[in-house]
Amino acid sequence: MIPITRMEAEAELRKFVGSEAYIHSEATSFVFVRNFKVQVTQAFIAGEGSFRAALRFDGHGWLRMEALTHYEVDEHGRLLLAGYDDKGRMNVALHLGREPFPE
Amino acid sequence: MNKNEQAPKRKLLAVFAHPDDETFICGGTFAKYAAEGVEMTLVSATRGEMGRRMGNPPYLNRETIAPARELELREACDHLGIGNLMFFDIRDKTVEFEDEELLTRRIEDLIREIDPDVVLTFHELYGGHPDHCAIGKVTTAAFRRSATRGALYFITFGDAMERPERYGHTRKDVIKVDVQAYNEAKLAAFRAHRCQTEIDEWVWLSDKEALSRFGRYEYFLKGDVNAPQRVQHDLF
Numbered sequence: 001m002i003p004i005t006r007m008e009a010e011a012e013l014r015k016f017v018g019s020e021a022y023i024h025s026e027a028t029s030f031v032f033v034r035n036f037k038v039q040v041t042q043a044f045i046a047g048e049g050s051f052r053a054a055l056r057f058d059g060h061g062w063l064r065m066e067a068l069t070h071y072e073v074d075e076h077g078r079l080l081l082a083g084y085d086d087k088g089r090m091n092v093a094l095h096l097g098r099e100p101f102p103e
Numbered sequence: 104m105n106k107n108e109q110a111p112k113r114k115l116l117a118v119f120a121h122p123d124d125e126t127f128i129c130g131g132t133f134a135k136y137a138a139e140g141v142e143m144t145l146v147s148a149t150r151g152e153m154g155r156r157m158g159n160p161p162y163l164n165r166e167t168i169a170p171a172r173e174l175e176l177r178e179a180c181d182h183l184g185i186g187n188l189m190f191f192d193i194r195d196k197t198v199e200f201e202d203e204e205l206l207t208r209r210i211e212d213l214i215r216e217i218d219p220d221v222v223l224t225f226h227e228l229y230g231g232h233p234d235h236c237a238i239g240k241v242t243t244a245a246f247r248r249s250a251t252r253g254a255l256y257f258i259t260f261g262d263a264m265e266r267p268e269r270y271g272h273t274r275k276d277v278i279k280v281d282v283q284a285y286n287e288a289k290l291a292a293f294r295a296h297r298c299q300t301e302i303d304e305w306v307w308l309s310d311k312e313a314l315s316r317f318g319r320y321e322y323f324l325k326g327d328v329n330a331p332q333r334v335q336h337d338l339f
Contacts, residue, residue: 001161001162001164024165026153026165028153028155029155032153032196070161070164072164074166074167078166080164080165080166082157082161082164082165084157084161087159087302088156088157088158088159088160088161088301088302089155089156089157089161089302090155090156090157090161090164090165093164093165095165095166101166103194
C-alpha cells in the first residue's frame with residue numbers, strides 16, 4: 001500500500017466508471033459489506049493528508065467514505081484503498097474489483 | 104527410548120477462533136505439553152482476516168491479511184510444538200452466523216477421529232468476542248455429544264481465574280498450569296504473530312524485559328466442575 005496522492009488514486013478509481021464493480025467496504029470496528037455489485041457512474045477522491053472517496057452508482061446511490069490514507073492496484077487489477085492510523089490499525093477500507101472478492 | 108514411546112500418546116485438541124488465540128491466551132501451556140510429548144491439534148475457525156492490526160507501520164490490507172496470518176500461525180505453532188493445524192475457513196467475525204448444527208457435527212467428527220484426552224476451547228459466555236463465544240458454544244456441544252472419555256477445559260484470560268469467586272466459581276473449578284519454563288517459546292510465538300504484535304512495544308524489547316511481562320501461570324476452567332481431577336495443576 002502506498003500513501004494516496006489524490007490525482008493518481010482518483011484516476012485509478014475512475015477506471016471503474018461506466019462498468020460494473022464488486023465492492024468491499026468497511027468501517028473496521030463497526031461494519032463491513034463484501035461483494036455488493038454496482039454500476040459505477042461517477043467516482044471522486046477529495047481531501048489532502050487524509051482522503052474522502054465517493055462513488056455514485058446505479059443511477060440512484062452513493063457510497064462515501066472518510067479517513068483513507070493508502071491505496072494500491074494489486075496483481076489482480078483490483079483497486080484497494082484503506083485508511084490506517086499512526087500505529088498501523090485499519091479504520092476503513094474500500095476495494096473495487098471486476099470479479100467477486102473471495103467470500 | 105523414553106517413556107512416551109511406551110505409554111499411549113496423550114492427545115490434546117484445541118478449537119479456537121483466530122490465529123494468535125493459542126499464543127496470547129495459553130501459549131505456555133501448549134509449549135509445556137509439547138515438551139512432554141503430547142500430540143496437539145489446533146483448529147482455527149478463521150484466519151483472523153478481519154483484524155484491525157495490519158502491521159506497524161502497516162504492510163497488509165484486507166485482501167493480503169489472510170495468507171499472512173496463516174503463515175504467522177504456522178510459525179507460532181512451530182514454536183509452541185503444535186503439530187497439526189486446521190482451518191475451518193469461516194470468515195472472521197461471522198462464526199456466530201454459521202449453521203450451529205453443521206459446525207457442531209464437524210467438531211464432533213473431529214473429536215471422534217482424534218479421540219483426545221483434553222479438549223480446549225472458549226467459554227461460551229466468557230469468550231469476550233462473538234467468534235470466541237460461538238466457537239466455544241459449538242465445541243462444548245460437540246464434546247458433550249461425542250467424547251467418550253477425556254476432559255473439556257475452557258481457556259481464560261490472564262490472571263482472571265486467580266480469583267474465580269468473582270465469576271461464580273471456586274478454586275476447585277480451576278486448573279493452574281505453571282508455564283514459567285515455557286515462556287521463552289511463548290515469546291517466540293508472540294513475535295511470530297508479527298502483524299498483531301508490532302504495535303505492542305514490550306514484545307520487541309530485550310527477551311528478558313519482554314519475558315517479565317508474562318505471568319507464571321495460565322488458568323483453565325473445568326468444563327465439568329463435578330469431574331474428578333487428580334491434581335489442580337495439570338490438564339491430563
